[in-house]
Amino acid sequence: MTREARLRWLELQLLVVPAATSLVGLLTIYLARRGETRWSWSDLTVSLVFIVAVLLTNLWLTVLRVRADQLLLPIVVMLSCLGLLLSQRLGPTISETGVWASLSQRQLAYLLVAFVALWITVALVRRFDVLRRLRYTWAVAALGLTVFTMLFGTDLGSGARLWIDLGPITLQPGELVKVLLVLFLAGYLDDHRELIASSYQVGPFRLPPLPYLVPLVAMWGISILAVVLQNDLGNALLLFGIFLVMLYVVSGRPLYVAGGLLAFAAAVAVALRLFPRVDQRVQIWLDPWAKPSGIGMQPVQADLAFAHGHILGAGLGFGYPQAIPVVATDYAFAALAEELGSLGSVAIVGLYVALVMRGLFIAVRIRHSYVRLLSIGLVSVLGLQALIILAGNVRLLPLTGITLPFISAGGSSLITNFIIVGLLLRASEAARG
Amino acid sequence: MWRLVQTSAMLASLLLITYGVLRTDDRADPRWLLLLAFVAVLWSVALWPRAPLARTARPVVHVGLALTVGFGLVAIQIVRAQLLDRERILARASDPTSGVVDVRRYLGQRDAVRGRILMRDGTIVAQDVVGPDGQRRRVYERASAAYLAGYYSPGLFGATGIEAAYDDVLSGQAVSNWRTWLDGILHRNRRGNDVVLTIDPELQELGQTELADRTGAIVVLDADSGAVLALVTSPGYDPNRLSVPLGATREDIERARAYLRSLEEDGRGPLLLRPVQGLYVPGSTFKTITAAAAFEFGIAQPDTVYRDDGALAIDSRVIIEQNRPDPSRVSFTVREAYGYSLNVVFAQIGLQLGSQRLEAMARAVGFGEAIPFDLPIAPSQIAGTPEFLTSRVGIAETAFGQGQLLVTPLQMALVTAAVVRDGTVPEPFLVQEVRRPDGSLVESRKPTTWRRAFGQGTAAQVRDLMIWSVEHGYARNARIEGAVVGGKTGTAEVGSGAPHAWFVGFGERDGKRVVVAVVVEHGGSGGQVALPIARALLEAALAPR
Structure with missing residues (x-):
C-alpha cells in the first residue's frame, strides 16, 4: 500500500496558536520577572526549541504519510505549551535540592523526550494486530512493574512507594501501567465480546457472565488495595473508571456499571471509617480553613490563588502561585487559574473537553472493534485523569496526587501521555471518512 | 415533548445552581455538593442525544456525555471560586484570627x-x-x-x-x-x-512627652467635627x-519576628492601641453619664440636695465616703456632689434611676457598640454579666463608676463631646483626606453625627456641672486663663496596685471646642496625675496659632 506524502495543512495552521502563545507567554514571564520591557532573542530560546519540536512532529507525520486526525495534535500542543510556560514561570521560584536541573530545564527536556516518544510510537505502531497479539505481555509487564515498584520503589513524601529512584531522575511507573492496562483490557475484552454481552439465569437473578464478573471483581479489589495501601484515592478512581468505561463500551449495560460504581463507593466509604489517613484527605477537602497553616494550607492557598485570579487573572508572571505547596504537580491548574483568570481557566477546561470529544468522535467512526475499544480506553485515560485532578483542584472531589495531563510537572506522565497521543493518531487512521 | 423536557431540565439546573450559590458559603459545603449531583443528573437529561444511535456508538456517546457533565461541574466550581465566592474567600483570609497567610x-x-x-x-x-x-x-x-x-x-x-x-x-x-x-x-x-x-503633630508629641514612660492613653478630639487631634498610647x-x-x-x-514576639509577650501590651482598644474601669468620670441620666429622666436637677453623712449601707455592703471637702457637712447638691465626686450621693442617684434607665443612658452614649472608626476599636461595657445590674449594690457601684464597667478613653471623650455639642455624639475619625501623589484631593471626610446621647437641656446641665467642677471642685487645677474649661477627675480602684488616674474634660475658646480624655494606668489620683496632662493638652490645643 503506497500513499503519497501530503502536507498536513490544517494541523499546521492550527499549530500557529500554541506557537504564538508560547512566544508571547514566555516573553511576558521573563519581562515580568525582570520588571523591564527590554528583551533579546535569547529570551525566546525555550519557545523556539518548543516550536521546532512541534514543527518537526508535523513534518514527521507528513513523512510517515500518516493520514491521522489533524485536530488532536494542536489541542495537545496547546495544553503542553501551557505546561511548559508554567514550568518556566515556576522554575526560578521553587528551590529544590538533589535534582539534576531546575524545574524549567527539566520540563523542557522531558517535553522534548516526550515528542521523541511520540515520533517513535507513530513510527513503530503501524498495525494494531501486533499490539493485540501481545495483550498478555502487556498484562504481565503491568503487573511486573507494579510489583517491582512496590518492592524496590522509593517514597517521595506521599506515604507510598510510587517512584523508582535512578539517581538524578526518578521514574513513576504507575503512569505507564495505565497505558499497559488499557492495552491489555482492550485485547481481553474484545476477545470475550460476545460472551460479555450475554447473561445467564441463576434462579430469579440474571447474572453477568464469568469473563465479565471475574475481572470486574479483580479490578475492584486492586483499586481498593491502592486506596488502602498507597493512600492513592485518585489512581484507584482512575484505574477503576477506565475499566468501567471499557466494560460499558463492550457490554452496553449501564446497570453493571452502576453496580460497579456502587461497590467502589461502598468500599471507599468503609475505607474512610477504617483508615484515618484517607479520612484526613476528606476532612481537608470539606473544611481546609479549620487548619489553614497546617494540612489545610494547600487547599486554602489554592482557593486564594483562584480568588485573586478573578476574571482576567494576575497576568503570567505577576501572580504568586508559589504560595501553594507542591504547586507544580498537585496544583498546576490553580497556578494557571491565578495568572490567566477565570477566562483562561475555563478555556483550559474547554481544551480538555475538546480533546476528549475529538478522541471519542474518532473512536466512534473506527470499524475495527479492537482499535475502537483501545482508543476509547486511551481517551478515557486522559479525560478521567484530567477530570479527577481538576475536580480536586476546585474542591469538587478530595485532592488526589495524580497529574494534570500535559500541564503538571513530571516526565513520566508527560512521556506516557504523548505515547497515548501517538497511539490515538495512528488509531485515527482507521476511522471512516 | 422530549425537547420540552430537556429545556426545562436545563432551566431547572440553572435555578438549582443559583439557589445553591445564594444559600451556601463554600464550594465544598456538603449541601452544595449534593446539589451539584442533582445538577449533573439534570444536565445528563438535558444533553441526552435525541437522534437514534447505532448500537456500537451509543455507549461511546454516553461516556462522552458523562465526561462533559463532569467537566461542566468543574467549570461551575471555577466560576464560584474566581467570581462568585471571591470576596468571601478574600475576606475570610484577611481576618487576622483565621490564621491564613x-x-x-x-x-x-x-x-x-x-x-x-x-x-x-x-x-x-x-x-x-x-x-x-x-x-x-x-x-x-x-x-x-x-x-x-x-x-x-x-x-x-x-x-x-x-x-x-x-x-x-x-x-x-x-x-x-x-x-x-x-x-x-x-x-x-x-x-x-x-x-x-487628622492628627496634630504638636499635640501628639506633647501627649507622648507628658505620658513619658508611664503606661496610659490620651485622646484629644475636635468636639465640633469629631476629628481626632491626638491619639497617644504608651508604651508604643x-x-x-x-x-x-x-x-x-x-x-x-x-x-x-523576634521583636514581634517580644512585643506580644510584653506584659504591658505595647501592641494595644490603648485610646481605642484599652478597656479601663472609668471611676468617677462615669458620674458624668449617671448625672446625664438623672437629668434626662427627671430624677434630679443640679440643685437637688442629697444627704451624705460619710457612709451608705446598701444591703450588706457599706459604701464609705472619702471625698467630702468638709467632714461636718452632710447635705450636697448634685452639682457639688459631682464637683467633689461624692460616691454616696451618686449611689443614691443610681438606685433612684434603677438599672434600666442607667443602662439606657450608657447605651445612648455608645456603650456596647462598636464605635464607627478608622481603626479597630473595643466596645465599652456596662456590666460583664447581665445579672450584675439586678443587685442594688451593683447598680450603686456602677453609678459612681466602679462595678463591672469597662470603658475606652475614646468612649469617655465622646461622652464629653456630647456634653458640649448639645447632646449629639460625633462620629470620630482619624483619616481626613485621601490625596493623589500630585497632591490633588481624591476624597475628604465630612464630619457627621453618630447619634444623639441626650437632650439639649441635659447637655447644658451636665456642662454646667463640669464647669463647676473646674471652677470650684476638685478639678480646680485644670483652669486655663481665657478659656472655658469643664472636666471630671477619676480615680478608678482596680483589683491590685494603685488606682488608674483619669481625667475627662473640654476646653472652649474663640469658638474652638476641644475634648480630652486621659488615663494613666495605676497612676494614682486622677486630680494629681491625669489632670495636669489633660490641662497641658487643652492649653496647647486651644492656643491661638
Whole structure:
C-alpha cells in the first residue's frame, strides 16, 4: 500500500496558536520577572526549541504519510505549551535540592523526550494486530512493574512507594501501567465480546457472565488495595473508571456499571471509617480553613490563588502561585487559574473537553472493534485523569496526587501521555471518512 | 415533548445552581455538593442525544456525555471560586484570627510605590524609601505617631493600623477611575494615594512627652467635627523594626519576628492601641453619664440636695465616703456632689434611676457598640454579666463608676463631646483626606453625627456641672486663663496596685471646642496625675496659632 506524502495543512495552521502563545507567554514571564520591557532573542530560546519540536512532529507525520486526525495534535500542543510556560514561570521560584536541573530545564527536556516518544510510537505502531497479539505481555509487564515498584520503589513524601529512584531522575511507573492496562483490557475484552454481552439465569437473578464478573471483581479489589495501601484515592478512581468505561463500551449495560460504581463507593466509604489517613484527605477537602497553616494550607492557598485570579487573572508572571505547596504537580491548574483568570481557566477546561470529544468522535467512526475499544480506553485515560485532578483542584472531589495531563510537572506522565497521543493518531487512521 | 423536557431540565439546573450559590458559603459545603449531583443528573437529561444511535456508538456517546457533565461541574466550581465566592474567600483570609497567610495581598509592594501616611500639616508618618541595596522598604518617621500608621510588613505577612485599614488606597489597588483600572491591567507602575490623618503633630508629641514612660492613653478630639487631634498610647513600639520587605534576608525576617514576639509577650501590651482598644474601669468620670441620666429622666436637677453623712449601707455592703471637702457637712447638691465626686450621693442617684434607665443612658452614649472608626476599636461595657445590674449594690457601684464597667478613653471623650455639642455624639475619625501623589484631593471626610446621647437641656446641665467642677471642685487645677474649661477627675480602684488616674474634660475658646480624655494606668489620683496632662493638652490645643 503506497500513499503519497501530503502536507498536513490544517494541523499546521492550527499549530500557529500554541506557537504564538508560547512566544508571547514566555516573553511576558521573563519581562515580568525582570520588571523591564527590554528583551533579546535569547529570551525566546525555550519557545523556539518548543516550536521546532512541534514543527518537526508535523513534518514527521507528513513523512510517515500518516493520514491521522489533524485536530488532536494542536489541542495537545496547546495544553503542553501551557505546561511548559508554567514550568518556566515556576522554575526560578521553587528551590529544590538533589535534582539534576531546575524545574524549567527539566520540563523542557522531558517535553522534548516526550515528542521523541511520540515520533517513535507513530513510527513503530503501524498495525494494531501486533499490539493485540501481545495483550498478555502487556498484562504481565503491568503487573511486573507494579510489583517491582512496590518492592524496590522509593517514597517521595506521599506515604507510598510510587517512584523508582535512578539517581538524578526518578521514574513513576504507575503512569505507564495505565497505558499497559488499557492495552491489555482492550485485547481481553474484545476477545470475550460476545460472551460479555450475554447473561445467564441463576434462579430469579440474571447474572453477568464469568469473563465479565471475574475481572470486574479483580479490578475492584486492586483499586481498593491502592486506596488502602498507597493512600492513592485518585489512581484507584482512575484505574477503576477506565475499566468501567471499557466494560460499558463492550457490554452496553449501564446497570453493571452502576453496580460497579456502587461497590467502589461502598468500599471507599468503609475505607474512610477504617483508615484515618484517607479520612484526613476528606476532612481537608470539606473544611481546609479549620487548619489553614497546617494540612489545610494547600487547599486554602489554592482557593486564594483562584480568588485573586478573578476574571482576567494576575497576568503570567505577576501572580504568586508559589504560595501553594507542591504547586507544580498537585496544583498546576490553580497556578494557571491565578495568572490567566477565570477566562483562561475555563478555556483550559474547554481544551480538555475538546480533546476528549475529538478522541471519542474518532473512536466512534473506527470499524475495527479492537482499535475502537483501545482508543476509547486511551481517551478515557486522559479525560478521567484530567477530570479527577481538576475536580480536586476546585474542591469538587478530595485532592488526589495524580497529574494534570500535559500541564503538571513530571516526565513520566508527560512521556506516557504523548505515547497515548501517538497511539490515538495512528488509531485515527482507521476511522471512516 | 422530549425537547420540552430537556429545556426545562436545563432551566431547572440553572435555578438549582443559583439557589445553591445564594444559600451556601463554600464550594465544598456538603449541601452544595449534593446539589451539584442533582445538577449533573439534570444536565445528563438535558444533553441526552435525541437522534437514534447505532448500537456500537451509543455507549461511546454516553461516556462522552458523562465526561462533559463532569467537566461542566468543574467549570461551575471555577466560576464560584474566581467570581462568585471571591470576596468571601478574600475576606475570610484577611481576618487576622483565621490564621491564613495571604501573601498576594503584599505583592503590590513589589511593583507599586505605596502611598504615604501624613499628619494634618503634611508631616510624614510613613513612606516608602529605597535603601542603598536598592530594596524598597517602609519607613516610619515620627516615633510619636508611628504606631497609628501601624506596620506594613510583607516579609512577616502582616499589617495593622492605618496600613491595614487603608491598604487598598495606599497600595493603589483601589480603582477610582478607568485610568487606574487600565494601569492595573497593563501592570504599569502605580503609586498609591496618600492618606492624611487628622492628627496634630504638636499635640501628639506633647501627649507622648507628658505620658513619658508611664503606661496610659490620651485622646484629644475636635468636639465640633469629631476629628481626632491626638491619639497617644504608651508604651508604643517601633514599626520600623517590624517592617520587612518581601525578599528580605532570613536574618532580617528572624530579627523582626523576634521583636514581634517580644512585643506580644510584653506584659504591658505595647501592641494595644490603648485610646481605642484599652478597656479601663472609668471611676468617677462615669458620674458624668449617671448625672446625664438623672437629668434626662427627671430624677434630679443640679440643685437637688442629697444627704451624705460619710457612709451608705446598701444591703450588706457599706459604701464609705472619702471625698467630702468638709467632714461636718452632710447635705450636697448634685452639682457639688459631682464637683467633689461624692460616691454616696451618686449611689443614691443610681438606685433612684434603677438599672434600666442607667443602662439606657450608657447605651445612648455608645456603650456596647462598636464605635464607627478608622481603626479597630473595643466596645465599652456596662456590666460583664447581665445579672450584675439586678443587685442594688451593683447598680450603686456602677453609678459612681466602679462595678463591672469597662470603658475606652475614646468612649469617655465622646461622652464629653456630647456634653458640649448639645447632646449629639460625633462620629470620630482619624483619616481626613485621601490625596493623589500630585497632591490633588481624591476624597475628604465630612464630619457627621453618630447619634444623639441626650437632650439639649441635659447637655447644658451636665456642662454646667463640669464647669463647676473646674471652677470650684476638685478639678480646680485644670483652669486655663481665657478659656472655658469643664472636666471630671477619676480615680478608678482596680483589683491590685494603685488606682488608674483619669481625667475627662473640654476646653472652649474663640469658638474652638476641644475634648480630652486621659488615663494613666495605676497612676494614682486622677486630680494629681491625669489632670495636669489633660490641662497641658487643652492649653496647647486651644492656643491661638
